[in-house]
Amino acid sequence: MKVTVVGAGNVGATCADVLAQREIANEIVLLDIKEGFAEGKALDIWQKAPINLYDSRTIGSTNDYSKTANSDVVVITSGLPRKPGMSRDDLIATNAGIVKTVTENIIQHSPNAIIVIVSNPLDVMTYCAYLNAKVDSSKVFGMAGVLDTARYRAFLAEELNVSPKDIQAVLMGGHGDTMVPLPRYTTVAGIPVTELISTEKLDEIIERTKFGGGEIVKLLGTSAWYAPGAAAAQMVEAIVRDQKRIFPVCAWLNGEYGMKDIYLGVPVVLGKNGIEKIIELQLNTEEKALLEESAKAVKSVMDVLDNMNVNA
Numbered sequence: 001m002k003v004t005v006v007g008a009g010n011v012g013a014t015c016a017d018v019l020a021q022r023e024i025a026n027e028i029v030l031l032d033i034k035e036g037f038a039e040g041k042a043l044d045i046w047q048k049a050p051i052n053l054y055d056s057r058t059i060g061s062t063n064d065y066s067k068t069a070n071s072d073v074v075v076i077t078s079g080l081p082r083k084p085g086m087s088r089d090d091l092i093a094t095n096a097g098i099v100k101t102v103t104e105n106i107i108q109h110s111p112n113a114i115i116v117i118v119s120n121p122l123d124v125m126t127y128c129a130y131l132n133a134k135v136d137s138s139k140v141f142g143m144a145g146v147l148d149t150a151r152y153r154a155f156l157a158e159e160l161n162v163s164p165k166d167i168q169a170v171l172m173g174g175h176g177d178t179m180v181p182l183p184r185y186t187t188v189a190g191i192p193v194t195e196l197i198s199t200e201k202l203d204e205i206i207e208r209t210k211f212g213g214g215e216i217v218k219l220l221g222t223s224a225w226y227a228p229g230a231a232a233a234q235m236v237e238a239i240v241r242d243q244k245r246i247f248p249v250c251a252w253l254n255g256e257y258g259m260k261d262i263y264l265g266v267p268v269v270l271g272k273n274g275i276e277k278i279i280e281l282q283l284n285t286e287e288k289a290l291l292e293e294s295a296k297a298v299k300s301v302m303d304v305l306d307n308m309n310v311n312a
Contacts, residue, residue, distance in 0.1 A: 004068040007077035008032035014229025020056040071110040079119040103132040117142040122175040137252035144175030145248025146231040151212040173294030242272035
């Protein structure tokens with residue numbers, strides 16, 4: 001089993017490290033455009049193998065896509081990271097060009113690969129990869145909901161002083177300020193979270209979750225990497241091991257939730273074929289309205305990309 005991670009920056013290197021540590025693939029290729037960067041990170045991860053006792057071999061490459069040939073899964077993290085005060089929309093033109101080039105190179109060498117997008121702005125970069133991969137949408141999707149849900153669960157665990165292991169949650173919509181956490185589908189060891197926390201406090205946690213990425217950017221001066229890298233690795237594991245895990249994933253909708261031709265975060269079943277099923281929840285009126293509002297925001301960014309003709 002072979003997995004490639006494109007982009008050896010903080011998120012990509014973390015993803016590769018988690019994949020190796022958990023022995024999710026025999027071979028993990030880390031690729032970057034910066035000379036020697038991926039090779040150095042891959043070598044460092046490999047030298048940790050005797051200490052942490054894993055067999056996965058990590059290999060680095062400077063822009064040589066031939067080394068990625070016949071990958072089963074490819075994670076794309078490439079692109080310019082957000083800086084303080086920079087909106088996700090500011091990144092579109094630059095990162096679309098990068099994602100387009102990377103996707104075309106990946107498909108050339110691994111035509112059957114399943115592609116997981118982590119690059120920002122997430123929803124529109126997933127759309128960009130789909131347009132250029134020219135494969136079934138079940139094989140091109142984005143990592144956002146796993147990260148956003150993890151943040152939501154972490155904040156709840158902190159507030160309730162319980163283990164995050166016992167918190168299950170669903171979160172939908174775009175990756176950003178219009179995401180839609182669903183308290184009705186949030187439980188703590190099977191107990192509805194609404195029985196354990198006040199509405200006011202829950203609303204505060206939901207707001208914090210929506211701006212979770214921005215909170216870290218303000219503190220660090222750059223985007224998060226431990227949680228995003230681990231979230232992408234968890235999705236890869238579900239695919240490689242055919243686990244049929246249910247995750248919120250940025251997926252192409254073709255009539256689900258009454259929406260078409262849009263990439264949006266929804267719960268799916270992830271397995272060896274990529275997205276094996278999109279789960280349609282019975283949303284109430286308020287939840288539907290929030291999801292439609294989120295979809296409108298995502299669609300407007302997709303329209304910006306379409307008008308740039310980057311994918312022509």
